[in-house]
Amino acid sequence: MTSAFKPHPEMLRIQDLHSFYGESHILHGIDLKVARGECVTLLGRNGSGRSTTLKSILGLVGRRSGSIMVNGKEVIDEPTHRMARYGIGYVPEERAIFASLSAEENLMLPPQVATGGMSLDEIYGMFPNLLERRNSPGTKLSGGEQQMLAMARVLRTGAKLLLLDEITEGLAPVIVKKLGEVITELKKRDFTIVMVEQNFRFAAPLADRHYVLEHGEIIATIPAAELPQKMDWLHQTLGV
Amino acid sequence: MKNNDSVFTRIMPFLFGLLFLIGLVAPFAVYPTFLMKILCFGLFACAFNLLLGFAGLLSFGHAAFLGTAGYVCGMLVRDVGVTPEIGLIGGTVAAGLLGWLFGVLAIRRTGIYFAMITLALAQMVYFVVLQVRATGGEDGFQGVPRGNLFGLIDLSNNISMYYLVFAVFCIGFFIIYRTVHSPFGQILKAIRENEPRAISLGYDVNKFKLMAFIISASLAGLAGATKTLVFQLASLTDVHWHTSGEVVLMTLLGGLGTILGPLVGAATVVSLQTELADTVGSWVTVIMGGIFVICVMLFRRGIVGEIQALIQRAGIR
Amino acid sequence: QISDGMVKIGVLTDLSGTYSDLAGSGAVLATQMAIDDFIAEAKPDFKIEMVSADHQNKADIASTKAREWFEREGVDTATELVTTSVALAVMKVAKEKNRIALMSGPASTPITNEQCNDVSVHYTYDTYSLANGTAKAVTKQGGKTWYFLTADYAFGQSLEKDSSAVVTANGGKVLGSVRHPFPASDFSSFLLQAQASGAQIIGLANAGADTTNAIKQAAEFGITPKQSLAGLLMFITDVHSLGLRSTQTMYLTTGFYWDLNDATRAWSKRYFDKQKRMPSMVQAGQYSSVLHYLRAVKAAGTDEAGKVMAQMKKTPINDFFAKNGQIRDDGRMIHDMYLVQVKKPEESKYPWDYYHVRQTIPAAEAFQPLSESRCPLVKK
Amino acid sequence: MSEFILETNGLTKEFKGFAAVSDVDLKVKRGHIHALIGPNGAGKTTVFNLLTKFLPPTAGKIRFDGKDITHEAPAVTARRGMVRSFQISATFPHLTVMENVRIGLQRKLGTEFHFWRSEKSLNVLNDQAMALLESVDLTQFADTVTAEMPYGRKRALEIATTLALDPKMMLLDEPTQGMGNEDISRVVELIRKVSANRSILMVEHNLSVVANLCDRITVLTRGSVLAEGTYDEVSKNPSVLEAYVGSDDMNDAHH
Amino acid sequence: MEIFGVPSALLGSQLLVGLINGSFYAILSLGLAIIFGLLNIINFAHGAQYMMGAFVAWIALTKFGVNYWVALLLAPITVGALGVLLERTMLRKLYKLDHLYGLLLTFGLALIFEGVFRDQYGISGQSYPVPELLEGGVNLGFMYLPIYRGWIVIAALAVCFGTWFMIEKTKLGAYLRAGTENPQMVQALGINVPLLITFTYGYGVALAAFAGVLAAPVYQVNPLMGSNLIIVVFAVVVIGGMGSIMGAILTGLGLGLIEGLTRVFYPEGSAVVVFIIMVIVLLVRPAGLFGKA
Ligand SMILES: Nc1ncnc2c1ncn2[C@@H]1O[C@H](COP(=O)(O)OP(=O)(O)OP(=O)(O)O)[C@@H](O)[C@H]1O
Ligand SMILES: Nc1ncnc2c1ncn2[C@@H]1O[C@H](COP(=O)(O)OP(=O)(O)OP(=O)(O)O)[C@@H](O)[C@H]1O
Ligand SMILES: [Mg+2]
Ligand SMILES: [Mg+2]
Numbered sequence A: 001m002t003s004a005f006k007p008h009p010e011m012l013r014i015q016d017l018h019s020f021y022g023e024s025h026i027l028h029g030i031d032l033k034v035a036r037g038e039c040v041t042l043l044g045r046n047g048s049g050r051s052t053t054l055k056s057i058l059g060l061v062g063r064r065s066g067s068i069m070v071n072g073k074e075v076i077d078e079p080t081h082r083m084a085r086y087g088i089g090y091v092p093e094e095r096a097i098f099a100s101l102s103a104e105e106n107l108m109l110p111p112q113v114a115t116g117g118m119s120l121d122e123i124y125g126m127f128p129n130l131l132e133r134r135n136s137p138g139t140k141l142s143g144g145e146q147q148m149l150a151m152a153r154v155l156r157t158g159a160k161l162l163l164l165d166e167i168t169e170g171l172a173p174v175i176v177k178k179l180g181e182v183i184t185e186l187k188k189r190d191f192t193i194v195m196v197e198q199n200f201r202f203a204a205p206l207a208d209r210h211y212v213l214e215h216g217e218i219i220a221t222i223p224a225a226e227l228p229q230k231m232d233w234l235h236q237t238l239g240v
Numbered sequence B: 001m002k003n004n005d006s007v008f009t010r011i012m013p014f015l016f017g018l019l020f021l022i023g024l025v026a027p028f029a030v031y032p033t034f035l036m037k038i039l040c041f042g043l044f045a046c047a048f049n050l051l052l053g054f055a056g057l058l059s060f061g062h063a064a065f066l067g068t069a070g071y072v073c074g075m076l077v078r079d080v081g082v083t084p085e086i087g088l089i090g091g092t093v094a095a096g097l098l099g100w101l102f103g104v105l106a107i108r109r110t111g112i113y114f115a116m117i118t119l120a121l122a123q124m125v126y127f128v129v130l131q132v133r134a135t136g137g138e139d140g141f142q143g144v145p146r147g148n149l150f151g152l153i154d155l156s157n158n159i160s161m162y163y164l165v166f167a168v169f170c171i172g173f174f175i176i177y178r179t180v181h182s183p184f185g186q187i188l189k190a191i192r193e194n195e196p197r198a199i200s201l202g203y204d205v206n207k208f209k210l211m212a213f214i215i216s217a218s219l220a221g222l223a224g225a226t227k228t229l230v231f232q233l234a235s236l237t238d239v240h241w242h243t244s245g246e247v248v249l250m251t252l253l254g255g256l257g258t259i260l261g262p263l264v265g266a267a268t269v270v271s272l273q274t275e276l277a278d279t280v281g282s283w284v285t286v287i288m289g290g291i292f293v294i295c296v297m298l299f300r301r302g303i304v305g306e307i308q309a310l311i312q313r314a315g316i317r
Numbered sequence C: 001q002i003s004d005g006m007v008k009i010g011v012l013t014d015l016s017g018t019y020s021d022l023a024g025s026g027a028v029l030a031t032q033m034a035i036d037d038f039i040a041e042a043k044p045d046f047k048i049e050m051v052s053a054d055h056q057n058k059a060d061i062a063s064t065k066a067r068e069w070f071e072r073e074g075v076d077t078a079t080e081l082v083t084t085s086v087a088l089a090v091m092k093v094a095k096e097k098n099r100i101a102l103m104s105g106p107a108s109t110p111i112t113n114e115q116c117n118d119v120s121v122h123y124t125y126d127t128y129s130l131a132n133g134t135a136k137a138v139t140k141q142g143g144k145t146w147y148f149l150t151a152d153y154a155f156g157q158s159l160e161k162d163s164s165a166v167v168t169a170n171g172g173k174v175l176g177s178v179r180h181p182f183p184a185s186d187f188s189s190f191l192l193q194a195q196a197s198g199a200q201i202i203g204l205a206n207a208g209a210d211t212t213n214a215i216k217q218a219a220e221f222g223i224t225p226k227q228s229l230a231g232l233l234m235f236i237t238d239v240h241s242l243g244l245r246s247t248q249t250m251y252l253t254t255g256f257y258w259d260l261n262d263a264t265r266a267w268s269k270r271y272f273d274k275q276k277r278m279p280s281m282v283q284a285g286q287y288s289s290v291l292h293y294l295r296a297v298k299a300a301g302t303d304e305a306g307k308v309m310a311q312m313k314k315t316p317i318n319d320f321f322a323k324n325g326q327i328r329d330d331g332r333m334i335h336d337m338y339l340v341q342v343k344k345p346e347e348s349k350y351p352w353d354y355y356h357v358r359q360t361i362p363a364a365e366a367f368q369p370l371s372e373s374r375c376p377l378v379k380k
Numbered sequence D: 001m002s003e004f005i006l007e008t009n010g011l012t013k014e015f016k017g018f019a020a021v022s023d024v025d026l027k028v029k030r031g032h033i034h035a036l037i038g039p040n041g042a043g044k045t046t047v048f049n050l051l052t053k054f055l056p057p058t059a060g061k062i063r064f065d066g067k068d069i070t071h072e073a074p075a076v077t078a079r080r081g082m083v084r085s086f087q088i089s090a091t092f093p094h095l096t097v098m099e100n101v102r103i104g105l106q107r108k109l110g111t112e113f114h115f116w117r118s119e120k121s122l123n124v125l126n127d128q129a130m131a132l133l134e135s136v137d138l139t140q141f142a143d144t145v146t147a148e149m150p151y152g153r154k155r156a157l158e159i160a161t162t163l164a165l166d167p168k169m170m171l172l173d174e175p176t177q178g179m180g181n182e183d184i185s186r187v188v189e190l191i192r193k194v195s196a197n198r199s200i201l202m203v204e205h206n207l208s209v210v211a212n213l214c215d216r217i218t219v220l221t222r223g224s225v226l227a228e229g230t231y232d233e234v235s236k237n238p239s240v241l242e243a244y245v246g247s248d249d250m251n252d253a254h255h
Numbered sequence E: 001m002e003i004f005g006v007p008s009a010l011l012g013s014q015l016l017v018g019l020i021n022g023s024f025y026a027i028l029s030l031g032l033a034i035i036f037g038l039l040n041i042i043n044f045a046h047g048a049q050y051m052m053g054a055f056v057a058w059i060a061l062t063k064f065g066v067n068y069w070v071a072l073l074l075a076p077i078t079v080g081a082l083g084v085l086l087e088r089t090m091l092r093k094l095y096k097l098d099h100l101y102g103l104l105l106t107f108g109l110a111l112i113f114e115g116v117f118r119d120q121y122g123i124s125g126q127s128y129p130v131p132e133l134l135e136g137g138v139n140l141g142f143m144y145l146p147i148y149r150g151w152i153v154i155a156a157l158a159v160c161f162g163t164w165f166m167i168e169k170t171k172l173g174a175y176l177r178a179g180t181e182n183p184q185m186v187q188a189l190g191i192n193v194p195l196l197i198t199f200t201y202g203y204g205v206a207l208a209a210f211a212g213v214l215a216a217p218v219y220q221v222n223p224l225m226g227s228n229l230i231i232v233v234f235a236v237v238v239i240g241g242m243g244s245i246m247g248a249i250l251t252g253l254g255l256g257l258i259e260g261l262t263r264v265f266y267p268e269g270s271a272v273v274v275f276i277i278m279v280i281v282l283l284v285r286p287a288g289l290f291g292k293a
Helices: A050-058 A080-086 A103-108 A120-126 A128-132 A143-155 A173-188 A224-238 B002-029 B032-055 B063-080 B084-106 B111-131 B158-180 B183-193 B195-200 B205-231 B241-254 B261-279 B281-298 B302-316 C024-042 C059-072 C084-097 C127-140 C154-169 C188-197 C208-220 C236-242 C262-275 C281-300 C305-314 D044-051 D074-080 D097-109 D119-135 D151-164 D181-194 D207-213 D231-236 D238-245 E008-039 E046-064 E068-089 E099-121 E147-169 E171-181 E183-188 E193-215 E225-240 E245-265 E267-271 E273-284
Strands: A010-021 A024-035 A039-044 A063-070 A088-091 A161-165 A192-196 A209-214 A217-223 C006-013 C047-054 C077-080 C100-103 C120-122 C145-151 C173-180 C201-205 C228-231 C251-254 C337-342 C355-361 D004-015 D018-024 D027-029 D033-037 D059-064 D082-084 D169-173 D199-203 D216-221 D224-229 E137-139 E144-146
Touching (some): A024 A050, A039 A050, A039 A224, A050 A063, A120 A128, A173 D238, B002 B158, B032 B158, B032 B241, B032 B261, B063 B111, B084 B111, B084 B205, B084 E273, B111 E225, B158 B205, B183 B205, B183 D097, B183 D119, B195 D074, B241 B302, B261 B302, B261 C059, C006 C281, C024 C047, C059 C077, C059 C084, C084 C120, C100 C305, C154 C173, C188 C208, C251 C355, C281 C305, D004 D044, D018 D224, D074 D082, D097 D151, D207 D231, D216 D238, E008 E046, E008 E193, E046 E193, E099 E225, E147 E171, E147 E245, E225 E245, E267 E273
Parallel strands (some): A039 A192, A161 A192, D033 D216, D082 D169
Antiparallel strands (some): A010 A024, C251 C337, C337 C355, D216 D224, E137 E144
16 A cells, blocks of 8 residues: 555666657657665667656657556546656756746746655755856756756755756756755655766766657666676667 | 659659640530639739748738739729730739838748738728729729730730730749749748748848748739739729638648649639629639638648648559 | 529628628618518519628628629529728729629718729718708707717818818808817717817717717717717718717717608517517618519629619619619618707607707719719710 | 967857857867857857857957958858758758759859749759768759658758769768767768868767767866867866866766 | 827826727737737637627626626636637637638638627617716816726726736746647656647636626727727737737737827828838838747
């Protein structure tokens, strides 16, 4: 039995997920499981379907089939806007900062879905750039500032299952480092994280498990412990 | 994709040839005045499509060019007494100049703003035409003689008039076809696809848009001037914004961005208007509105566009 | 002899636009009634057919349609033709094809002046007769100072010019005028200017929705009844739609009123039974003109335009619409017009009881004198 | 002829009182690959926008190839031979790869306004276009509609189109962003190849790329120049390490 | 006293009348701006919906004896509900496409609405009486102001500023603005965007209908009453710049005033003055007075 008081240990379970954009069939049966407090990454080449997997969870693709369970509940038929209520926070690849809102309005936009989100002060402490630019229109921020904002936006809502798509993209090393610390901290706080990353150096130490995708299928699952022996293979398949 | 493109390019010359032959014999089978009307509106729609379909600019004020050229041509022929070909040229030039003026003002904005600005500018033209005495206001500019082409060929004969209109249409159509498939047309396409990139490659995009606008306006004017000769009148309808809406309907119905679509659309709309006039009375506008809605909701590619898509699908199989 | 053994009458009217109430389907009905009545009365040996079309107030649609009718469908006369631009365009085609244009709906005077021709009849009314009738009668009755509210285009301007001349000629004075854009919906600014002029009469040199809106707003701003309005181009359909409350005591001129006498009442009742509205002067005139035409065809024994026109011009018109009506050389049909005043709501006893008939304007005075005509056909 | 192809003097840009770029003196040597790095929001993209005239500077001067271009229109500067790429991929998605490159080549023909000419007149450019595609390894895609190509290839195409203008100088804004390592090395090779006979200024966060490619590096922070020098010089500069890398080893910042 | 040969009393009254007209422009351009801003659709049917508002009021009164005050609520609700239906069944399918299609669809709808009403109720229009409570007028010294006209200004301003407050100053407004830019993302953040958009369109349409009811007692209720007005309102929106809600309101009021003045000094030009201003504004500020470049 799951209830709000005794959350399911299995935060996310995906079975036989197929996704389509219009006519094109992108995901061909994805299966994965993420337990509460775990951090997993999706690896793969450009176009292998990693972003699509995240979008499918939220229902942002044309059509999908299969099963998606969040915290023990089947959600495949739920409309997108309901997903946030299950405690899912999403940082999209293209950042999706709103031009007509100021940085702070962007930050404040998502409704709080659960307790335990970060406070504004904590967030500004983490990303001082944002504090400085908080009244700037969203899209007038620099590329990296937008990236920070997109991340900060979900941290405030109290979402406990984070879907992060290439969050280090375009960030200066100093910030990337800080993000690494943030993720470690989040894991400590029992957040569940699914990451898509190109920056393997960033992801490797954080993840409990790596899923390798190719052509919309999972071709390998590598637990963190096995990573060292699989490095060569990864090099070959991904050019990492 | 590419393969089918070349299927079309291979079919095209035959299709054009066939249509040309049909055009030559048509007046013996179909009522010439009706055909002339279709050709005039067809040219008008093709000119409009050059702008919307190939440059991505929606002008909601194209009636201004049609009408202005019509009135100018009418005045030249009736009141100045020049021969019809001079009237046609005069009307076209006037529309081109007006197009230049509109263009300079409107291309500073894009998309929906562009549409609204052209609409508003055209509305100004409407008021001028309405108020100026020389145009006859509400009564319309009546009694334009068809005269003698080059001072020689008597155009009051419907058949000779038809061949003049047909020739004008072919010339106009050729100019449009050529423009689309020209070095200039390539850049236009590029601008429509990605404007900042075109700028960064060193193209002054506003100049290209302006040029496209002027060409389109001039040809719309040519259509309007011809129309005045055919019907021997110009009236407020020609400059009214409903006409601007109608040309959008024709283009959309026929197939936006297809080379033959606007002609097909014009033929359909003109026939409908003529037919409906007798049968449904006050429901004409409702039906026109309905066609708009159906086109937008179900046949966004338009008649020709849908046919092309069909051929393409068949080609893939 | 009759071509194809058939007389074909085309009703080219506005079925969907601005004039569809005062002409439109009512005019089609009136035509059908005229044909039926003619067949009953004259038992002709030729067939009569009617076709109708909506010209949508577009001259080019009208001219294409007329051309097609004349060239391909053997239509002998194009009738009704409300909207002057349509009328002028069709007249030209009729002339070219030697057919007849019978115009009941259009208003402008160029039809029988600069643009006149010998195959056209302007039947029911024109701006001159309406504006003059009203301006003259009102001035004579003591409305000496005028201010015009004019639609700013050729039609409004000529309406103003004609009426001003009449006002001055009858001892009145024009204090000024204001031009409003066409079409307009808000007249308050213009009405305030008219009010500030202090004129007794505000002449409305406009038509249709402009007139009705101006009248309505004049009442709202308390301009009427202190100052009076004179509608220079108004129809019973306008009064009907505005209601008596805003139009009461207005003067206007009309060529026909359904409640004039027993004959008009009888015909109008028949019309009403089918259309559920009382006829406008255009619809009544349409009936009269078609009947007159058919009678002329029968009398001439041909449907050739020239002969029929000659017959029509030579025969006086006598029916419920016109007493001793006569078609002049310029194509103008002249008949008595009526100056009416709109009743106060409390004076109206039954539906459509709208007018007091104040004066009958004799045919000779009602229309522009032939001597002033600018029609080239008029020999001076 | 000066040894610097591009020079700025006191270049400054303020947005409503916020100085995104302040008093930047940037000098790019002919034939160099010059990198502009710095923490997020340092003003790198803004500098690019100023150089390519997409933004007017608040103060300062820009000289390109010996001429003052501070107040030129963007298209004019582009025609002078300074061409940029965008942070997001910029192609003409519904044209074929070949047509994309031809758009770049077409300007040289001077027939871009000739609406009366046949587009066949552009076929003279095909050989050149093919050669360019070959240089970026895209020949097999020549007839593909661009939208259907993988992301990395689009970047390559974008570079090919830029090369078509035969620019004296190219400005690349994060050319490897969003690429897998395989594509990254391809693009690095490409940039190295095209850098022959021209100068390149690039913004890049991937320091292994910078280390690999660049002759000289300028580090921006808060709109001003913090340091300038070769990779080795810069990577030893403690203030750079602190502001940008956040550790004391630049190599930590390699992906 | 005279100003440029115009008595100042007349000038004052003209300004007031201009303000009244401006109120209509303001409500209508506000509705258009909201719909455009949030749905990215030029609602060409706006004029027809304004007309329908007036007609609903008229039908309610003549057929069911429903009074003005009820109609003031009923008509916006009815027409707004129709708007909701349109959005759900048609407009919704167009958001991903070029703006063009929304414009064309609503253009077609406008033709249909106008045609149907014309067929049902004829062209000459119907009269709607001024509600009893607001009958008569007050003499302001320089002019006789019908009370009803005063009411128009008050009602319009109240609605406009209420709307402005709702959109600019509340969270709902932030959702709306964000939702127009990237509906998918806003949904992913947990907000029911489709519902929000439907509501927005319904509200914009209801504004038009509200203006229609306000207009019914002063203008003839006529099937084409909106079709010419709407073009002017488009120009107003372009002048204001689509970026801002307040811009739409202020421009509407301002242009009403300017038009009022033109009617005194150069009445012939009053039909085009708005368009002339538009051209000038575009030359100087292509984004419009309040628009963001
Ligand atoms: N909106 C879309 N419509 C159609 N196809 C799409 C769409 N978005 C992505 N695709 C296709 O789906 C496939 C998977 O894309 P996805 O974005 O999931 O890849 P990815 O692994 O995240 O790679 P990237 O590094 O490019 O982000 C690609 O082939 C891509 O072309
Ligand atoms: N148009 C603008 N209006 C206001 N502020 C702006 C504008 N453009 C940029 N900025 C601000 O100027 C600063 C510099 O921005 P810029 O985009 O140049 O940074 P960057 O160095 O490219 O950063 P990144 O590496 O994150 O892309 C940022 O703080 C940004 O918020
Ligand atoms: Mg991705
Ligand atoms: Mg940047």
